[in-house]
Amino acid sequence: MAFLLYGLALPLALLAIAVFPNQNSIVRQPSGKSGTEGNQQLLQVLKHPQTWRLLLSVALTSVAMYAVVIYGPIYLKETLGLGALMNGIVLASRALGAAFISAFGARQLAERLGPKKAIGVGLLLMAVTLVSIPFLHQLHWILVAAISFGAGFGIALPTLYNSLADCSPKDLRASVLAAGTGAGFLGQFISPVLLGPVLELGGLEWVFYAAAFVALTAGFLLRSPVNQS
Secondary structure, eight states, rough: OOGGGGHHHHHHHHHHHHHSGGGGGGGGOOOOOOOOHHHHHHHHHHSSHHHHHHHHHHHHHHHHHHHHHHHHHHHHHHHHOOOHHHHHHHHHHHHHHHHHHHHTEEEEEEEHHHHHHHHHHHHHHHHHHHHHHOOOHHHHHHHHHEEEEEHHHHHHHHHHHHHHTSOGGGGGHHHHHHHHHHHHHHHHHHHHHHHHHHHHHHHHHHHHHHHHHHHHHHHTTTSSSSSOO
């Protein structure tokens, strides 16, 4: 039954058709570039150190995020005996924290601290929360940690995408952001590949410590400015 939730895509598709304008009605500015020239420029943008560091940070942030999604329910079941319903509530708490801070706090924080520091704050919050998980044995503290982790993710990832957009030429911005989405999915894929051996060698606790290290590494990659005006 849980998989039937994906059926919500059908009414959303109809809503999108009704709400979003037809692309043919959008006035487009000709770029004056051939497909080959555009591809070459895109390659140059993607090869720029600032861009690939951002893409790699997106991937590593997704690795850390999915460590919690994959191994968090296992840990909570083993330590607290939580079933599917309570595990779902914990996961939803992370999503709520991410959604709230993304909507109401991430942009303001980036404007106040700058993108690089805002990303660092988000990743540091994720790392601290990951390290704390093995020490939490009460549900209310688990929920607090889940919301805090989601808030860190909600700060880091949108600011990373904004930084990718800012460092991209306007006519290539969609392609660069698409590469960022691909990097995020790659991070989701490699998360269990990287952390599975850690689980076998050190147990669940070390999975969270390793994921915290990954989050800190993602921030370390952005030592140089990520937003150049």
